[in-house]
Amino acid sequence: MTDYPTESLAAHPPYLFPDYVATRLRAPSRPLVIIPQTLTEIAGPVFGQAHVRPGDSDLTRQHAGTPLGERIMVRGRVLDENSRPVPDTLIEIWQANAAGRYVHVVDRHDAPLDPNFTGAGRAVTDSDGWYEFVTIRPGCYPVPGLNNVWRPAHIHMSLFGPSFLTRLVTQMYFPGDPLFPYDPIFMSVPDERARMRMVSSLDMAMTRSEWALCYRFDIVLRGREASLFEEPHHD
Amino acid sequence: MTDARPEAEVITPSQTVGPFFAYCLTPQDYGGDPLCDGMIADEGAPGTRIRIEGAVYDGNGDPVPDAMVEAWQADAEGRFAGRDAAPSNARFRGIGRCESRQDGSFRFETVKPGSVPGPDGTPQAPHINLNVFAKGLLRHLFTRIYFADEPANAADPILGLVDPDLRYTLIARPAPDAPGLYRFDIRLQGKDETVFFEA
Numbered sequence A: 001m002t003d004y005p006t007e008s009l010a011a012h013p014p015y016l017f018p019d020y021v022a023t024r025l026r027a028p029s030r031p032l033v034i035i036p037q038t039l040t041e042i043a044g045p046v047f048g049q050a051h052v053r054p055g056d057s058d059l060t061r062q063h064a065g066t067p068l069g070e071r072i073m074v075r076g077r078v079l080d081e082n083s084r085p086v087p088d089t090l091i092e093i094w095q096a097n098a099a100g101r102y103v104h105v106v107d108r109h110d111a112p113l114d115p116n117f118t119g120a121g122r123a124v125t126d127s128d129g130w131y132e133f134v135t136i137r138p139g140c141y142p143v144p145g146l147n148n149v150w151r152p153a154h155i156h157m158s159l160f161g162p163s164f165l166t167r168l169v170t171q172m173y174f175p176g177d178p179l180f181p182y183d184p185i186f187m188s189v190p191d192e193r194a195r196m197r198m199v200s201s202l203d204m205a206m207t208r209s210e211w212a213l214c215y216r217f218d219i220v221l222r223g224r225e226a227s228l229f230e231e232p233h234h235d
Numbered sequence B: 001m002t003d004a005r006p007e008a009e010v011i012t013p014s015q016t017v018g019p020f021f022a023y024c025l026t027p028q029d030y031g032g033d034p035l036c037d038g039m040i041a042d043e044g045a046p047g048t049r050i051r052i053e054g055a056v057y058d059g060n061g062d063p064v065p066d067a068m069v070e071a072w073q074a075d076a077e078g079r080f081a082g083r084d085a086a087p088s089n090a091r092f093r094g095i096g097r098c099e100s101r102q103d104g105s106f107r108f109e110t111v112k113p114g115s116v117p118g119p120d121g122t123p124q125a126p127h128i129n130l131n132v133f134a135k136g137l138l139r140h141l142f143t144r145i146y147f148a149d150e151p152a153n154a155a156d157p158i159l160g161l162v163d164p165d166l167r168y169t170l171i172a173r174p175a176p177d178a179p180g181l182y183r184f185d186i187r188l189q190g191k192d193e194t195v196f197f198e199a
């Protein structure tokens, strides 16, 4: 029984990618054991509107003052691989501030924290799969302990989707970043089409004049085989 | 309709959770309100109360202090939260999430899961699905916890797919002096490497 086709998993990076040094001691050495999709995998947690408070999706208004940096909107749809919208699904995001610094205690990058910016947010997709965040464009930052390795600007995103099998943690990048070819994490995705899935695009139509640029970022999750459950329409 | 698959879109690839996720995904130490935590079933949820303690280790056997482990399981009667949840298990969340501590440790509190149907309706032994995220994991790892004191393990259709010599890596063992406590370590690489799945 395979509800979710496994071919689409080829888009993912390998576990071992030596250029990304941290994979060397953490990638499993044996191949994954392929198992059938049972109810445990087809089911999944339901996180929706109840888990988001007003303001969670606007990262520029979580403190008394306005954060420094370039205000942007990030807007897009969550879809499955059959181009069907994924409604009512939770997206959690986290990112560095405009200077390239995370509030995380382990981040020792010599760049200032911003008392008006935490960099964490949540949103839920609407009935058509749309979501929207307001935030600050994150800065790029160096990877500690490595010689001159810099991460391109990115926003981390975590999604559940409708089942255990649709769970995804990924990163959204910005178009035309000159650091792409030097970033082992971005380059770990072997297929170029898949790699470009992680790059947002400038959306002038949704950009709000004299307020903020909008970046469009659609997220495509694994989808159930269409023929398994789609009934003919009777309307 | 087996191989007539219409042109599918390429999915968004996975990327590492990185070292800095905690203030968003497990924000307790930052004063945040977590989406979910180590409590998979609240006190009062029907079933046998258990705790699972373990740690994540890398290929050198060193603890992984910046991992996140997510758990997903059925309730004591084999039902999944949010899918076919009945009022009787309103205290059952089904999902848990823990960041590892400095010593790699994580801990879940829950109830022993019931049996869930497997392929062709054959029952599966009680199990908990785990997803492991960490810096250095470009894609999360999926494994399962089974329980050493379950005779049903012998006929479990998923364990049956695993090399018999490696099944021990999927078995949580009862702690000798603490009723309800099981130990389950996750070894990402090398000696005693955990078996990981793909579905």
Ligand SMILES: [Fe+3]
Pocket: A096, A151, A154, A156, B018, B020
């Ligand atoms: Fe990052």
